[in-house]
Amino acid sequence: MSRIKSSEIPHYELLYIISNKYSEDELGPIVDKVKNLIKENQGNITLSEEWGKKRLAYQIKSFYYGYYNLIEFDLAPDKLVKIDRMLRLMNEILRHQIVTKRIKTMAEIERDKKIAEKIAAKSVTEEKVAKEKVKTKEKVDLKDLDEKLKKILEAEDLL
Numbered sequence: 795m796s797r798i799k800s801s802e803i804p805h806y807e808l809l810y811i812i813s814n815k816y817s818e819d820e821l822g823p824i825v826d827k828v829k830n831l832i833k834e835n836q837g838n839i840t841l842s843e844e845w846g847k848k849r850l851a852y853q854i855k856s857f858y859y860g861y862y863n864l865i866e867f868d869l870a871p872d873k874l875v876k877i878d879r880m881l882r883l884m885n886e887i888l889r890h891q892i893v894t895k896r897i898k899t900m901a902e903i904e905r906d907k908k909i910a911e912k913i914a915a916k917s918v919t920e921e922k923v924a925k926e927k928v929k930t931k932e933k934v935d936l937k938d939l940d941e942k943l944k945k946i947l948e949a950e951d952l953l
Contacts, residue, residue: 803838803868803869803870804868804869804870804871805840805867805868806868806892806893806894806895807864807865807892807893807894808864808865808866808867808881808891808892809862809863809890809891810863810865810881810887810890810891811850811854811861811862811863811887811888811890812824812825812863812887812888813857813860813861813885813886813887813888814847814858814859814860815857816886818847818861821861824886824887825844825863827886828863828865828884829842831880832867832869832877835869835877836869836873837868837869837873838868839865839866839867840866840868841865841866842863842866843864844861845863846861846862847859847860847861848861848862857888860889874892877892878892
């Protein structure tokens with residue numbers, strides 16, 4: 795029994811949290827340090843996002859806030875262990891997680907776009923229906939109020 799070996803390089807996603815003790819000006823060198831670590835190990839960065847400062851779900855090393863960063867990259871599997879170990883040794887990083895990310899095909903991307911458009915269209919129509927219901931209720935309520943007011947004013951016993 796032989797295994798089929800894929801010649802493609804796996805795609806990974808790294809999410810890491812930088813300690814809150816650093817200011818936003820000091821984040822640049824830390825982010826560059828992580829990117830250089832990936833590049834030094836023959837990794838190819840495809841996406842890099844800074845999500846900003848967020849409250850942590852629980853306290854980590856006496857910090858309640860951290861700067862979230864996301865990097866997607868291609869890398870040989872044997873180099874991943876070294877990057878993981880180096881990230882653990884970095885004092886600036888509170889937590890990190892590396893997961894394998896499957897790259898979507900064009901058909902899957904198109905399908906997801908169509909689904910998102912259907913959901914958006916459905917929510918827009920639901921909002922319109924809800925607004926129309928509110929408007930019709932207001933009109934009926936105003937007519938009822940006018941009729942009741944006329945009856946009250948026409949009554950002989952006001953006191």
